[in-house]
Amino acid sequence: QVQLVESGGGLVQAGGSLRLSCAASGRSFRNYAMGWFRQVPGKEREFVARITWSGVNTYYADSVKGRFTISRDNAKNMAFLQMVSLKLEDTAVYYCAGDLNPQKLERSLADYWGQGTQVTVSS
Secondary structure (H helix, E strand, O other), rough: EEEEEOOEEEEEEOOOOOOEEEEEOOOHHHHHHEEEEEEEOOOOOOOEEEEEOOOOEEEEEOOOOEEEEEEEOOOEEEEEEOOOOOHHOOOOOEEEEEEEEEEHHHHOHHHHHHHHEEEEEEE
């Protein structure tokens, strides 16, 4: 069982940066693939990035590639999403997710989800 709590969201101007954090409880965090997703009202949840349990491999949506960086610290049970060069269209609620099966994570079918943190990018 893993519980996830996101933090770090807020209001930022276009071109600015934010770093989201995801704190995980549970001894088996290091075994889980982790990911970030986002959702705006009226739209489906969208994959943003994911990272393997070891942190060696990372994957990104084309829309954020080169601007966002996912990372993790297994010793601290934390996952992160560093976001730079933020755009208006990055405005969304961002969710942290985790699953033992990376394929489920990739398909937005992860077993564990956080409550979300709002990111608002203004002009």
